[in-house]
Amino acid sequence: MNKKFFDRDARIVARDLLGYEIRRRIGPRVVRAVITETEAYVGPHDKASHAHRGLTKRTAPMFGNPGTIYVYLVYGMHHCLNLVTREKGYPAAVLIRAVRLLPSGTLINGPGRAARALSITTFFNNKNILTDKRLILGPRYLTPKRIHTTPRIGVPYAGEWAHKPLRFLIE
DNA sequence: GGTGCGATTGCA
């Protein structure tokens, strides 16, 4: 896993991340999970993206280097984990919406639950998954046979962008 | 300085 992996269109990265292992190190303990659902937020023209309104304090991480971790708080209580794609200065990211814990295989559905399962808070905001010791991508755990595609969840305000097939799932 | 709401979740 390297910078080039993330320096690509968010749609490509969102599909490629499916089946990869993500590891959260908490002291001596490691939480392992397989990414099973993602969404792509493709650029500043994407009306569903936080970056649609431009560079703000909140969205600054989305304009960062490939592999930058973007964590935000929604509804005052849930954290959402995103990985920034494309070159520095171009805001795009992939939202991690679901994972399967290893080795149990327990499915953790929903971005808030997935972030919580990995103990992700805003501590990780603006860090980089390529260099951080506490959150890393592991090896590919499986190669998806079939990738299902649907519109993204919870973005009815995004006009035409609400319908675009930018949510990706396996199993 | 004030206001409104969200890339959600859990419970009635």
Added chain:
DNA sequence: GCAATCGCACCA
């Protein structure tokens, strides 16, 4: 069906 709960974008 709806309350929870807060950082921040936006307006004044």
